[in-house]
Amino acid sequence: MNKTYLQLYADFIVKVGVNVRPRQTLLVRCPVTMPEFAHACVKAGYEAGAKEVIVRWEDEKLERIRLEMGAEADLCAHKPSELRSWLDYAEDPDGCCTLAIHAADPEAYAGLDAGKLNRVSLARRTFMKSWQEYTMNDRIQWCVVAVPAPGWAKKVFPDLPEAEAVEKLWSVIFDVCRVSTGDPVAAWREHVAKTKARRDQLNAWDLDRVRLQSANGTDLTIGLAEDASWEGASSVAENGAEFIANVPTEEVFCAPHRDRVNGTVCGTKPYVYNGQLIEGWHVTFRDGKVVEHGADKNGELLGELLTTDENANRIGEIAFVPASSPINRSGVLFFNTLFDENAACHIAFGAGYPTNIRGGAKLTRAQLMEKGLNDSAIHEDVMIGAPDTRITGVRKNGEEVTIFENGEWAF
Structure with missing residues (x-):
């Protein structure tokens, strides 16, 4: 080393x-x-x-x-x-x-x-x-x-x-993690700037919902929570200090509306839960709630996850990650959510982040749920991005925009 x-x-x-x-x-x-x-x-x-x-x-x-x-x-x-x-x-x-x-x-x-x-x-x-x-x-x-x-x-x-x-x-x-560049600070400064630009464009579009499609069977429409805000790369704490919550991070993420998720999504990487692997999984949503699920390996464990509490079968996050991310380009399956979630688009079962709602850090959980943010004891990221993933968005004015084409940012 x-x-x-x-x-x-x-x-x-x-x-x-x-x-x-x-x-x-x-x-x-x-x-x-x-x-x-x-x-x-x-x-x-x-x-x-x-x-x-x-x-x-x-x-x-x-x-x-x-x-x-x-x-x-x-x-x-x-x-x-x-x-x-x-x-x-x-x-x-x-x-x-x-x-x-x-x-x-x-x-x-x-x-x-x-x-x-x-x-x-x-x-x-x-x-x-x-x-x-x-x-x-x-x-x-x-x-x-x-x-x-x-x-x-x-x-x-x-x-x-x-x-x-x-x-x-x-x-x-x-x-x-851009350490082998010899100057990770400079490399990350450039990466954070690019990610923020994409985050800002998604917020400028004022999206009502997004649709993810892949040839593997994924066809999922996710409505966004009221006053939803896209975040990515870095965050700002109450004291004004900027920080990076995950290293590495390649995602731009937002808060789904807990009742406006419909369709089927197929996992594209194994998921480690409580020290055990769930592989070849899929779930189907209706009005925000998982109504059918299965897995090739440890399907019963997936069932345990989804019944952790009454809201564990809804999602609190949708995150976009390009197939060209350094983690995905490495060709390594890490069996570690921190890395694997930054190799592919993902959703998170369970709680959403209050910071994905404008002014959300100052709202109560009840107020956040009124805006559609999910609340749960868990927040479990699972990978759904594929090389052919296509993502389209519908703005609140009805205009359709292309966000991802063939697993990559379209803008």
Whole structure:
């Protein structure tokens, strides 16, 4: 692994992706398998002026034992101190920001009781909702990135020895995250500017609905929520700091109206859910709700996802990603949503982002739902873009515009 690139990656993520401000506390979540990268991020955080950088280590092997052997009732019970340990930093007058470093084995929990996993996950999400509102509403800067832990690297490159697989995945990540340019800050500045221009054009069109079509059977019409706003590339937190929530990111995304989604959509990449793979899936919507679904592998897991709560079978996001994105051009199937969602157009089952509604960060969930934004304990991105995807939009004045042709931006 190129140590110069590793520090460039960490510096970019912390100083530009998160954009740590002086005196803020930086909260970092990192797998125990990746201490060197965590140390590089801590160094960058203090260089950026952080008051304190706190690393919270995560161990998926330990978590698998806990999920397999722990009683469900106990796994679903949470101590108030756990939530307070996050909120105390968010409520600090100097503020906080967060960095989540992912490196999970896509099948870390394969073979475990899918229903139990889903219920435990739902209990945690519900318990932590007041903290999650800080990121869902961009009240703080936040960023999600990924690094190649051995289990993940072997899944992506199964024919390589473990050490070589890790090296290969590092190399690909450096490429698709524009680190191997040698100047990721400049490369990302150019990328963000292009993405913002497309975002602004979509907003200028004042779209009422969009239609996605592919030869694989996808024919989906998505009406947009009231006062919907397209977003992409970078966001702005309450304190005015610009940040990049996902590295990498290639998407421009918006809020569907929870009741105005109709048609069928077919997944174009496997989806990792609760440490297990769902492959060859499809769903059919009627008036916003999934009325039929199936999958070639783990179809029952897809059913668990869609019944997490009463709104998990509706969508909260539609995102456009060109087939020419660096992630897709790499030819690598990452088995990791952060990367794979930026290789293809996608939708998200569950909650929408309040920031996709004009003025939405200041509205209550009830007010947002009145505008059509979906509310749920989950937000699960699934990939639907194909090389021949065609997307058309209908403006509120009735004019039709072409957005995608053959998987690429048409403007």
